[in-house]
Amino acid sequence: MVDYDVVIVGAGLGGLTTGSLCAMKGLKTLVLEQSDLIGGCCSTFEQDGYYFDVGASIVELVRPIEMAFERMGKNLNDYIDLIPCDPIYSFITPEGERFTIPLDMEETNEVIRKMAPEDYESWMKFSQFGMWLLQYALEALVTSDLNTFTKALPLILKYHKLYKIIPYFLKNHETVVKKAFSNRNMLASVSFQSFFVGAPPYLASGVFGLIALSEHLGIFYPRSGMIAIPRGIMLAGQEFGLEVRTNALVDRFIVENRAAKGVVLADGSEITARAVVSNLNGKVTYLKMVGPEHLPAWAFKAVNSYQNSVPCPMIYVGLDTKPHLNAHHTIITGTVEFMNEVWEKYYTKGIIPTKALSLICWPTEADPDLAPKGHHILSWIYNAPAPYSPVGANWDNIKDRYGEMALRELEKYALPDARDHLTKLIVSTPLDFERRLLHPEGGIYGLFTDITSLAMFRMRNRSKAIENLYLSGASTHFGGGVPTSVASGVVTADLIASDLKL
Ligand SMILES: Cc1cc2nc3c(=O)[nH]c(=O)nc-3n(C[C@H](O)[C@H](O)[C@H](O)COP(=O)(O)OP(=O)(O)OC[C@H]3O[C@@H](n4cnc5c(N)ncnc54)[C@H](O)[C@@H]3O)c2cc1C
Known part of the structure; x- marks a missing residue:
C-alpha cells in the first residue's frame, strides 16, 4: 500500500x-x-501593507491556462480575475527616447511608422505572418508532449503548416529580427524579449522573436x-x-x-x-x-x-506617490549589440554590469489595492542578467550599493524626487532568490x-x-x-x- x-x-x-x-x-x-x-x-509576498511579486510580473498567452481549467471542466474567469494591460509596454532607448507600444495592432503600426519608417513595410509583413503562425503553433504545440521525435511527428503531420515555424526555431533571435529590420530602435524593441527566456539575442531561439507579437494577443495582470x-x-x-x-x-x-x-x-x-x-x-x-x-x-x-538559467536581481519599491510611468512595464534597453555585449563581456566573465537591461513593473496601476491607499509599488528587474558569483564581490556585502545604483536609475526614469517619496526599498540579490526558492545559482x-x-x-x-x-x-x-x-x-x-x- x-x-x-x-x-x-x-x-x-x-x-x-x-x-x-x-x-x-x-x-x-x-x-x-x-x-x-x-x-x-x-507568487506575491506582503511587507508592511505592500504586496510585491516574487518574480513574474505579467501573463501573456493565457490559452494554456484556460486549457488547464477547461480540462477540469471549469472556467478560468471564475478563479482568476485577469486585468488587461494597455499599453503593453514602454521602452526607453540609450538616448533617453521613450516609445509606448499599445495593445491595438493598428495603433502599434502607427507607432512603428513614426519610429522606424524604413522598417514599416517589413513590420507589416513580419507581424501579419507572425501573428498567424503564433496562433496556429500555440494551439498545436503548447500543451503537446514533444519529449521525443516520435511524439512530435504525428503533430507535424496533423498541423502540417507547422513546418513554417521550423526556420524560427533553428535561427537565433538576432538573425530573425535583423533579417526583417534595420532601424536600431526597431531592432531594440523586438530584441530584448530574448531575455524573457534568459538568453541574449544571439543565443535565444528565433521563435522568441515572436514574443514581440504575442503580447498583442493580450497581456494581463491578475488582481x-x-x-x-x-x-x-x-x-x-x-x-x-x-x-x-x-x-x-x-x-x-x-x-x-x-x-x-x-x-x-x-x-x-x-x-x-x-x-x-x-x-x-x-x-x-x-x-x-x-x-x-x-x-x-x-x-x-x-x-x-x-546549465542553470541566469539569475537576475530584483528591487521592490514602495512609494507614497504615483511614479511618472505610463505602462505596466517600462523597459530600459539598448541595441541588439549592447545586449549581446552585456552577456559576453560582463555576465559570462562574472562582472556586474553598470548598465544592462532593466524592467520596471508598476503593478498598482492595474490593482491599486496592492499598496496602502495613495501609495504605489514597483517590482523591478534591475540590470539583468547579473552573475551569481561576481568576481571579487559577495552579493550580501554589496546589497546597499546596488540599491543605491537602482535608486539613481529610479530618479532618472520614474520619479525625479524618488528619495522624498520612498517608503520601502528591498533589494533581492541572486543569493536571496536562491535562499527563497532553493533555485540553484539564483537561476530564474x-x-x-x-x-x-x-x-x-x-x-x-x-x-x-x-x-x-x-x-x-x-x-x-x-x-x-x-x-x-x-x-x-x-x-x-x-x-x-x-x-x-x-
Ligand atoms: C524575476 C522573474 C521574472 C519573471 N517574469 C515573468 C513574466 O513576467 N511572465 C512570465 O510568463 N514568466 C515570468 N517568469 C517565469 C515564470 O515565473 C516561471 O518560469 C514559472 O513561474 C516557473 O514555474 P515552475 O512550475 O517551474 O515552478 P517554480 O516557480 O520554480 O516553483 C518551484 C517550487 O518548488 C519549491 N521547492 C524548491 N525546492 C523544494 C524542496 N526541496 N521541497 C519542497 N519544495 C521545494 C520552491 O519553493 C518553489 O515554490 C519570471 C521569473 C522570474 C524569476
Whole structure:
C-alpha cells in the first residue's frame, strides 16, 4: 500500500497544474512546498501593507491556462480575475527616447511608422505572418508532449503548416529580427524579449522573436498579484481533493532499483506514492533528489550537460506617490549589440554590469489595492542578467550599493524626487532568490534556454532514467514562463494518467 497515487515536490505553476489535473482524474494527490507561500516564481509576498511579486510580473498567452481549467471542466474567469494591460509596454532607448507600444495592432503600426519608417513595410509583413503562425503553433504545440521525435511527428503531420515555424526555431533571435529590420530602435524593441527566456539575442531561439507579437494577443495582470494564478489553479484542484502542504521541505526522493517510490522530508518522515513529480530545477531533481548513485552513466552525463538559467536581481519599491510611468512595464534597453555585449563581456566573465537591461513593473496601476491607499509599488528587474558569483564581490556585502545604483536609475526614469517619496526599498540579490526558492545559482527559469535546449532536447516530462519519476515546470519544454510552466504541468498530468492506466 502506498500513501498517495501522486506526490509532487514544489507548488510552482507546473507542480500545482499537474496536481490539480491528477486530482481531477481521481488520483489521490499531494503537493509539498518548502516555502510558506505557494506559486514559486509566480507568487506575491506582503511587507508592511505592500504586496510585491516574487518574480513574474505579467501573463501573456493565457490559452494554456484556460486549457488547464477547461480540462477540469471549469472556467478560468471564475478563479482568476485577469486585468488587461494597455499599453503593453514602454521602452526607453540609450538616448533617453521613450516609445509606448499599445495593445491595438493598428495603433502599434502607427507607432512603428513614426519610429522606424524604413522598417514599416517589413513590420507589416513580419507581424501579419507572425501573428498567424503564433496562433496556429500555440494551439498545436503548447500543451503537446514533444519529449521525443516520435511524439512530435504525428503533430507535424496533423498541423502540417507547422513546418513554417521550423526556420524560427533553428535561427537565433538576432538573425530573425535583423533579417526583417534595420532601424536600431526597431531592432531594440523586438530584441530584448530574448531575455524573457534568459538568453541574449544571439543565443535565444528565433521563435522568441515572436514574443514581440504575442503580447498583442493580450497581456494581463491578475488582481491581488501574480499569486492569484497558482492560487486559482490550486483552488480548482482542491475541489477534486488535491492536498497542498506548505513549509514542507523535501530532502530527497526514495529510489529503489531505478524507480521512484516516494519522498523523504527534511524532518525524516517518508511519503510513498505510485508517481513522484518534481517541479524543481532539473539538475537538482537528478543530482540531489534522485542522487547520482541511482543514475545510469548516460543520464548522469546528460544531466551535467545542462546549465542553470541566469539569475537576475530584483528591487521592490514602495512609494507614497504615483511614479511618472505610463505602462505596466517600462523597459530600459539598448541595441541588439549592447545586449549581446552585456552577456559576453560582463555576465559570462562574472562582472556586474553598470548598465544592462532593466524592467520596471508598476503593478498598482492595474490593482491599486496592492499598496496602502495613495501609495504605489514597483517590482523591478534591475540590470539583468547579473552573475551569481561576481568576481571579487559577495552579493550580501554589496546589497546597499546596488540599491543605491537602482535608486539613481529610479530618479532618472520614474520619479525625479524618488528619495522624498520612498517608503520601502528591498533589494533581492541572486543569493536571496536562491535562499527563497532553493533555485540553484539564483537561476530564474530552471535550466538555461538556448536554441539547443528546447522540445526533445530539454529534460523530459517523463523520466527515461528513473521509473515513476516525472518533471514539470520551467526545466522541461518550453522552458520558463507562466503559460509554458502551466502547459508543462498539463503534459505531465496526461503522461501520469496514461501510465497509471486511467
Ligand atoms: C524575476 C522573474 C521574472 C519573471 N517574469 C515573468 C513574466 O513576467 N511572465 C512570465 O510568463 N514568466 C515570468 N517568469 C517565469 C515564470 O515565473 C516561471 O518560469 C514559472 O513561474 C516557473 O514555474 P515552475 O512550475 O517551474 O515552478 P517554480 O516557480 O520554480 O516553483 C518551484 C517550487 O518548488 C519549491 N521547492 C524548491 N525546492 C523544494 C524542496 N526541496 N521541497 C519542497 N519544495 C521545494 C520552491 O519553493 C518553489 O515554490 C519570471 C521569473 C522570474 C524569476
